[in-house]
Amino acid sequence: MSVRFVDIHVLQSVPPSCVNRDDTGSPKSAIYGGVRRSRVSSQAWKRAARADFEQHLDRAELGVRTKRVLELMVNDMADLAPDMTLEERVERANKVLDAGKLKPKPVKVKKSAVEGEEPGLAETDYLIFFSRAQIRRLAEIAVGNDKPTAKEVLAAASAEHGIEVSLFGRMVADNKLLTVDASVQVAHALSTHGAEIESDYFTAVDDKREADDQGADMIGVVDFTSSTLYRYATINMGLLTENLGDEAAAVRAAQAFVRAFTLSMPTGKQNTFANRTLPEAVVVVLREDQPVNAVGAFEAPVVAKGQGLVAESARRLNDKLASVQSFLDAPAATFVTTSSDAADVLAGGAAVPLATLVDSVGESLTASLESK
Template sequence: MFVDVHILQTVPPSNINRDDTGSPKTAVYGGVRRARVSSQAWKRATRKMFGELVDPATLGVRTKRVVELVAERIGTAVEDPAAAAAQVIKDAGIKLEKPAAKKKGKEEGAADPVDLLEQSKYLLFLSAAQIDRLAQLAIDTATTGVSDKAAAKAAANGADSIDVALFGRMVADSADLNVDAAAQVAHALSVHSVNNEFDYFTAVDDRAPEDNAGAGMIGVVEFNSSTLYRYATVNVGLLAENLGDDEATAVAVANFLTAFVRSMPTGKQNTFANRTLPDALVVSVRTDQPVNLVTAFESPVDALGTARSAGAAKQLVERYRALETAYGTSEATNYVVVAANGLEILSELATPASLSSVVDQVATQVRDALGVAS
């Protein structure tokens, strides 16, 4: 079972995901330049929203400062919690290294001891339960004086939180700690061509003399506006395998749907106040394979005086029908949410409903498929 999520979302002038030069990210698709928001940016926004939907203490942490993290859980239970944490992490097969020295000015004091602790060579994604188990094992090891590498690996494995189960974990030093991501998120692309624009701004010094006509600061911010097509899919079987609990799987699917639909990356949000909600949402619960419908927009949507989201909805339905005719149907169950005028054509796929209703229906369908007793 795969849960495909298709979103049309119009975003006003904004720069929610920048490249290394500060420009809004773009990509060429269908021969024209498109606005783009990277999958990583929207996955992080989704993960951050999980904290509003479930107990934050149950979620995972992605960090290089894993020694510090485990040492905090150990607390005062051992004489040197940092050393105990480092030992159990190394026993789990995770390599550590000293952090790079920071350049310090003449007036700066001594470095914070926490900043001198060893770190993993890469961002490590651990669930709350895994952190607790590693901390307890570190305490036990410090008490007995005997380390157990097998136990350390077991402590760092299993008991995945929903964010780790959905987005996965790669540990280069110890492949047996890897977690295959149950969710895939595509780069969001505009359904039309874009040209980035520039906002030349000035900031006036409030304490400047009255006869000063100049500005305290000047600068340029690059931006664009677009109607985006966003896509993600969840492999329900793999998610159930990662979590090891069918009811937790249904809850995780529901939380992912809510968070992915409602979240937005925060780049330059104070400058542009660009936060919007989707114009429309289509969820397809499939039994064959995930299907990204971005090819509906290889030919850019031409507004012609109407909302681009309306044209995008039309092209989305046409591509869905074409693929269904060409390749047969998997008996997919569709759910639709419509929040903008002119998108009534989406009702051909399913009767529009509210987001909360759709989330509940999808979760129920997942429970039925997994055999969860009602």
């Protein structure tokens, strides 16, 4: 057995919410199977997973996606060379970024800026994803070398990608050599059924107004929807191992992503709707052949038949995964954890703790590596 891909399938019931808005402020949606569905973008869920990493992983293993690389380098240089002046640190850091074709540009002063307020340090034109270890090494080059070379910068930014850069990749438009291919693909979450967008009309009253003063002091409308979502992501274990440079680290990163993707939730309008729920079912499939998104199970929208949408969605997912197995080779392993509503229809389903599922995935991936 040689596991190449880790497929993660999640069914999650979400109450009235607006976790991911479009440019008009309404919940995102998409037409699938000729029916409008509720949608949450892959970018939103990847950002939520990264936020979950911060709660459970060592900060040194994580990364930062920012335009303020110069500022981060200058801060690290203050630790490495405390006697160096701010001006000298900025000058040296700029030389390093210039050698990597990432030279920041001065920040434009906003009209609203306070008179006499100093503008911030220069920023790159676009967001760049670096691990914290890479930023530290770039700072070390800036401290120790008056004339940094492109080769040095490339070497510093091409090792120790950390978990986040290794999983989600990095695109650098000005220097293709710094690009890192993502080892994770995340699908846009879709409702398993047709979904409508509704509107909440609300008013607010000034606490200090006179008791006999009629009317509202604020009126507004918030759009929302509710749905049972099918969520899917896949990890390319070969590419993840290549990015991290260590097989054991790749297994640990895969486990971290399975956990984070399962438990995370985009934070849009959470104060308004308190929509944080847990998944109804999680199916992790270890595959040797190719990743398989099972969204086709819901091309014909699920219809509630007096028992809600979760059980029927679980049955559809179970049937789809079974049909995949008859079309392709059987998966190397399948792990399932479910709620009581989905346990009866998902083969092998049981309400086991998520930690048990994650541990089992790690054990299987490790065994796969040892069997090579």
